[in-house]
Amino acid sequence: MKKIELLAPAGDLERLKVTLLYGADAVYVGGEKLGLRANATNFTKDELKEGCIFAHSLNKRVYLTTNIVFHDSDRINMEEYIKMAVDCGVDAFIVSDLYLAKYIIDNYKTVEVHISTQDSITNRESASFYRDLGVKRVVLARELSKEEIKEISSINNLETEVFIHGAMCTCFSGRCALSNYVTNRDANRGGCAQVCRFAFDYQDEDKFTLATKDLNMAMYIKDLIEMGVSSLKVEGRMRSLYYLATVIGSYRFLIDSIYDETLTDEKLLEYERRLDKVANRDTTSQYFNHLADVTDQYYTGRQEVSNQEYLGLIIGYDDELESIVLKERNYFKVGDEVEIFTPDGDIYPYKIDIIYNENNEVIEIARHPEEILKLPFKEKLKPYSMIRLINKR
């Protein structure tokens, strides 16, 4: 049986490399046109090409999001754009519009078409419709229960992709234009202002909120594998490197441990905690076990909390000092207990005894984000290894 795919978001080339190194089997990226994150740092042609070469060198895949709801003006140069992406080496297009799906299927036999969650596929008949059109995969609506996902995943010759982690839309994807009405930014063409996270006035001093908690399916990965799902998708093309490394690394560990039958309850709990720590909102399994209810929503205006456990990105090694070189992200000091973790899944507990600055002077406190610092460490580590805080002194 084919191993389930772990699909990661990549908002730029660096994120693409990090998520693939941390264990994603494939990434989805946005290009300069037709994607639903018009305001993200999307990939240029050269970056897309470089990303595909990098992914393919690891035997991994790149999917390009082209899932806006088209207006006639968006059609201009669409054919050239698709050809450019195919020439760059993308493995699949994530599409919402039926015309575009058919266009790609009819004109390019070497790439796959995946139907976006924007189309909110909630049943086996609509999924079958897409399969018969020549679609390889459907991204299921996030509103489905375990049984519903299982039934659709049993359709022959059609792959299913399921969201497992990250932010949720309050409304059915594609069925929301709140952003258009409140901000004039087009929700379905990449301009979504996330109006569902706003607080609305309702009577006197009450505030009405409709924001949802985030999704976390760590506990149900085994179920999803057994149900025949083909791909597990993580949300968040605009998330930080640290978030992506932690989330992708954690799910990589869980998936591999399930396949080689080594996952213990303790380890599952440990990784769930790790995922919870990196999240900036509360998480639930949303619709998987029951219809989303009062426990899956927020009732206050502000839901995000900032996360300051990411201390630094390791960018090199100083042979003379026998120290790892890092770029600081958050405040830390001598005496703090940290973990150094690598894309290979290695985790090194570490107590900070000495900090060197860029001029090799000993300092007590690292307080300037982006500052280059060094920490004594005997081993050279892979690029994109990171340091996270475990306990403050």
Place this chain on the structure above:
Amino acid sequence: MKILGVIRDDNYLEYLNEGLAGIILPLKDYSVDYFKYYNLLQIEGYKKSTDKLCFVVINKMIFNNELDSLSKVLKELERIKVDGVFFYDLAILNLVRKNHLNLNLIFNQTHMVANSDTINLYSSLGVKGAYLSNEITKKEILKIRENTKSDLFILLLGRAVAAMSRRNLLTSYFANKNKEKKDTIIIKEPKSKQEFLVIENKFGTSFFYNKILNLSNVYKSLDDSGINYGIIEQGNFKKCEYKELIRAFVNFDKEKIDKLAGHNRGFLYRETIYKVK
């Protein structure tokens, strides 16, 4: 342009004499985002009582456990010989094609009916018409008319749907506040001052923009362009007001329409942006 009504009153037949070409009946248990729903018996009753047009709406997201009954419903609608079915979920298109049902389908994916090529593709799959999105400009509407042969439907007057969720957002909100639940509320976004009517039913929660959309100012040009059907919804209008509105569209009287319905022209001249500079 033929005028179709969406009627909230029980005695819906009496509006036909005001000049409506027909009415649109949202099917009970299979449609959302409307204020009144009709079962198959009522639809058949309507069909038997008049030779005016009879369109049915099936626009909810369909789940696996509803497919068998949906299949039967579609066969019933074929038997009743309704003039068309507005559909959102592609399960309907698949079932109609698979079962070779003689039903006219109208592509009705709320915010997603926004370009000519997709409408033409649906047409090639046997879909007869398209209900245009409310979030496109006048220029885009006319361009679509120019580029497509499908029957085109447009909301001339009514409350535009802004969003639909499977979540019971009002139940959750009032439960959290420990207050008595309401099924309908009005909320306002404080910065933009935009209001939404929020309605919850067993299928989830619908958000309507709380200003009546009124396209009277472009009615003539839409009519001249060849848009086939204009839809006017009763919404909260009283019986006499709604009858006046029907007459005012049929005998086109812009002043009267605007007096009753206001001047919200929606996105006709307001192109939405999606790349923030």
